[in-house]
Amino acid sequence: MHDGSGRIVVQGLSKQFGPIIAVNNLSFTVEPGSVTGFLGPNGAGKTTTLRMLLGLVRPTAGTSTINGLPFDQLGNPGRVVGAVLEAQGFHPTRSARNHLRVYAAAMGVPDQRADQVLELVGLSEAGRRAAGGFSLGMKQRLALATALLGDPQVLVLDEPANGLDPEGIAWLRAFLQSFARTGRTVLISSHLLAEVEQTVDQVVIISRGQTVYYGSLDYLRQSQQSRVLVQAADPQALVVKLQEAGVNAIEQTQDGRLAITGVDRKTVADLAMAAGIALYDIQQETVDLEQLFFRLTQGQYTGQQPGYGAPPGWGPPPGGGYGPPSQGFAAPPQGTPPQGYAPPVDPQQYQQPQGYPPQGTPPQGYAPPQGYAPPQGTPPQGYAPPVDPQQYQQQTGQQYASYAPPPGQQQYGGQPYAPPQDQQQAAPPPEQPPGGGWGGNA
Numbered sequence: 193m194h195d196g197s198g199r200i201v202v203q204g205l206s207k208q209f210g211p212i213i214a215v216n217n218l219s220f221t222v223e224p225g226s227v228t229g230f231l232g233p234n235g236a237g238k239t240t241t242l243r244m245l246l247g248l249v250r251p252t253a254g255t256s257t258i259n260g261l262p263f264d265q266l267g268n269p270g271r272v273v274g275a276v277l278e279a280q281g282f283h284p285t286r287s288a289r290n291h292l293r294v295y296a297a298a299m300g301v302p303d304q305r306a307d308q309v310l311e312l313v314g315l316s317e318a319g320r321r322a323a324g325g326f327s328l329g330m331k332q333r334l335a336l337a338t339a340l341l342g343d344p345q346v347l348v349l350d351e352p353a354n355g356l357d358p359e360g361i362a363w364l365r366a367f368l369q370s371f372a373r374t375g376r377t378v379l380i381s382s383h384l385l386a387e388v389e390q391t392v393d394q395v396v397i398i399s400r401g402q403t404v405y406y407g408s409l410d411y412l413r414q415s416q417q418s419r420v421l422v423q424a425a426d427p428q429a430l431v432v433k434l435q436e437a438g439v440n441a442i443e444q445t446q447d448g449r450l451a452i453t454g455v456d457r458k459t460v461a462d463l464a465m466a467a468g469i470a471l472y473d474i475q476q477e478t479v480d481l482e483q484l485f486f487r488l489t490q491g492q493y494t495g496q497q498p499g500y501g502a503p504p505g506w507g508p509p510p511g512g513g514y515g516p517p518s519q520g521f522a523a524p525p526q527g528t529p530p531q532g533y534a535p536p537v538d539p540q541q542y543q544q545p546q547g548y549p550p551q552g553t554p555p556q557g558y559a560p561p562q563g564y565a566p567p568q569g570t571p572p573q574g575y576a577p578p579v580d581p582q583q584y585q586q587q588t589g590q591q592y593a594s595y596a597p598p599p600g601q602q603q604y605g606g607q608p609y610a611p612p613q614d615q616q617q618a619a620p621p622p623e624q625p626p627g628g629g630w631g632g633n634a
């Protein structure tokens with residue numbers, strides 16, 4: 193029901209399976225009106241966290257709530273949370289439409305909603321085909337359709353882009369952003385930053401069950417400065433010349449090159465030439481987000497400490513704070529839809545079925561953020577911490593505990609439906625989600 197904020201709060205969540213610490217003291221908040229990416233390499237603890245959030249796994253410690261309540265106290269969870277943990281569990285010979293009708297009945301929503309959600313995800317034409325013959329991408333869409341049956345306030349999707357082609361990923365991006373823009377909450381997991389980079393407003397990056405970054409991608413991006421890598425005939429002499437010119441952020445790389453931050457290639461080359469120091473190689477190194485993601489999560493398998501923070505000599509984020517992520521989103525691609533798909537409904541605008549608060553009306557009890565509200569204030573001095581502590585504090589009310597690394601660790605535009613009178617009084621669905629659909633790998 194749309195009777196709460198739709199906020200997801202995870203607080204000190206831990207899960208141990210025998211000797212395996214799958215999730216270790218995880219805390220983060222997902223605000224309504226935003227898309228949050230939950231990122232980490234394979235085995236980092238993403239699915240376990242989502243399963244705890246959805247009441248499918250009992251935490252060893254900590255809590256997770258949606259609308260301020262644990263999942264099992266939500267009453268009619270299918271109307272509050274739409275979840276896909278695995279795009280599996282469809283009866284192989286049952287048509288997609290009939291699959292959805294079964295879930296609609298369990299949830300107390302009218303049969304017509306099945307056709308609406310099929311249209312929303314672009315599966316209208318395939319609706320009468322047996323789900324067993326669906327491609328992975330089509331199964332992802334059908335799982336999403338199942339999650340949308342109850343017109344939920346919150347979407348929790350585990351690796352939703354898995355199996356989608358580029359057209360499908362672009363469509364999903366537009367859909368989720370449009371969904372979030374109506375004041376709803378979206379939490380999606382992925383092990384690939386690039387897959388969700390253009391979709392999310394903020395990310396929670398975990399490695400070995402622990403948070404290694406929590407904040408906006410803009411902050412992460414801007415915390416990294418490019419370096420000039422130079423191979424000089426006389427590195428020591430070049431260091432002296434650079435320091436005389438006021439350039440002090442210099443370090444030596446393992447291969448003997450100098451890594452210089454805060455200057456461009458031309459400045460270094462000019463200084464070297466003026467001093468008569470021969471240069472054998474000079475390059476500008478720009479660190480992209482994927483590299484940063486890898487750096488933050490490395491050690492997952494090697495037992496190394498994760499790459500907390502920027503390397504020495506790297507500067508603070510640019511002055512003036514950091515801006516909000518780009519507004520708007522890419523329109524779904526044009527052209528011929530893949531075989532078997534009806535063209536998905538234009539995800540430019542999510543329209544709610546009748547009987548729900550009008551589109552754009554935030555759920556009671558909170559003011560949805562306009563786009564993404566960037567953290568306020570001045571970024572930390574010296575270097576960028578892996579977790580944006582201000583945002584962490586702002587959202588959780590807690591001091592971020594892992595600021596220093598622990599030792600040794602590391603749209604849609606649906607056809608509104610008017611529920612028939614008798615359906616409006618329908619019996620509540622079961623306490624637990626029906627197996628196989630939302631929360632399907634229970």
Ligand SMILES: Nc1ncnc2c1ncn2[C@@H]1O[C@H](COP(=O)(O)OP(=O)(O)OP(=O)(O)O)[C@@H](O)[C@H]1O
Pocket residue numbers: 209212213214232233234235236237238239240241383
């Ligand atoms: N039921 C279980 N029993 C024992 N260990 C488990 C169980 N579920 C998960 N684990 C372990 O917990 C750790 C985290 O697994 P989890 O599936 O949550 O990671 P993940 O980030 O979702 O990975 P992936 O991207 O590969 O799905 C792994 O080491 C996994 O083997």
